[in-house]
Each structure stands twice: as C-alpha cells, then as structure tokens.
Amino acid sequence: MVDKARSQGRDMKQLLLELFTWWNGQTMGTRFFTWRKGTKVGxxxxxNIYYEGGTTTFGLPRRWVIYKGYADASxxxxxxxxxxxxxxxxxxxxxxxKAAEWQKPHRANATGTANAYRPQGSIAVAGERPRVTGDYDAWTPGN
Structure with a gap:
C-alpha cells in the first residue's frame, strides 16, 4: 500500500513538472508531439533520447532530444x-x-557548480591573490 502511494506521488510530481517546467526532461507539448510524430532514433x-519526425520550415526532418533529467545542451x-x-x-x-584519438571524453558544462573552473586570483579560490609583477601595482583600499 505504501509503495503504491509513493509511486502515485512520483507520477503526480512528474506530471506537474511536465506541466509547469521546461528544464526537467520534457513538457506536455513535447510529449504529445513525440507521441504523434516522433520516431526514436537512438x-x-x-x-538522452533522440527523435526525428515531421519537417522543419526548411523541409529538413525535425530532430529533437528528450534529456534525461535536467535539460542541458552541454x-x-x-x-x-x-x-x-x-x-x-x-x-x-x-x-x-568512434571519437578520434585526439578528442577528449565528453564533460558536461560545469559553469555555476562547485566544479566550475576558477582561475588563480579569483575571489572564489581560497588563498591570496598573487602579487603583481612589473610596473603595475594593484590598488588596495585604504592606501
């Protein structure tokens, strides 16, 4: 009984996500279009699941992806x-x-996450900024 209630709760959550968000997998419109015209390609x-079906305004076959989880093109x-x-x-x-030998394995875009690149001197990196060399002295408040 408890498992059935949890399952119904997950189904309701998924329905609400499809109704009100576009960034969590697919919307209801995408689900309906995929059901009507989509052919799973791979x-x-x-x-992520890729589909093809119908045509674009340029006469090309329409192609789209339904992301697993958060919609992120990267x-x-x-x-x-x-x-x-x-x-x-x-x-x-x-x-x-097969990817060419010089191609690196795919990595999702980490911008905005804890894994994002932070160069030396960034305020997001612990420690002190390196001292400037040459004829330039960085401005320091109070001096």
Whole structure:
C-alpha cells in the first residue's frame, strides 16, 4: 500500500513538472508531439533520447532530444551534436561512431557548480591573490 502511494506521488510530481517546467526532461507539448510524430532514433550514454519526425520550415526532418533529467545542451555528446545540427544524416546509433584519438571524453558544462573552473586570483579560490609583477601595482583600499 505504501509503495503504491509513493509511486502515485512520483507520477503526480512528474506530471506537474511536465506541466509547469521546461528544464526537467520534457513538457506536455513535447510529449504529445513525440507521441504523434516522433520516431526514436537512438539513445546516448547519458540516457538522452533522440527523435526525428515531421519537417522543419526548411523541409529538413525535425530532430529533437528528450534529456534525461535536467535539460542541458552541454550533455549532448559530439556524435549526436553533429546529427542534431544536420552535419550528418546518419545518427551515431546507426553507424559505428568512434571519437578520434585526439578528442577528449565528453564533460558536461560545469559553469555555476562547485566544479566550475576558477582561475588563480579569483575571489572564489581560497588563498591570496598573487602579487603583481612589473610596473603595475594593484590598488588596495585604504592606501
């Protein structure tokens, strides 16, 4: 009985998220459009699902992704990015796509998180800013 109530609570939460947010997976409009016109093309290693169906105003096949969790375009790997932007007509799921040896593995954009890049001297980095060299002296309040 408790498990059924939890399941219904999760279903209700998902319904409300689809109704009122666009950044949590898909909206109701996207769900309906996908149901009507979408054909699943593939899925990436992050759980994002890619679809194709209908046509754009330019006559190209419409392509879209339903993100697993938070909608963040930086979670689309390079092979799928190329397919989404019409650089190739063959999706990575239909070919033996392998990244070139010089390509680094995909990393999501960390901006705004604790893992974001913070250069030396940033106020977000512990410690003191390095002393300026050369003919420039940094202004210090009270001097």
């Amino acid at each position: 899925e990436d290693q992050f759980g 979670t689309i790997p390079a092979g799928w990015h190329g397919w989404m932007h019409y650089r190739t007509d063959v999706p990575p799921s239909k070919e033996d796509y």
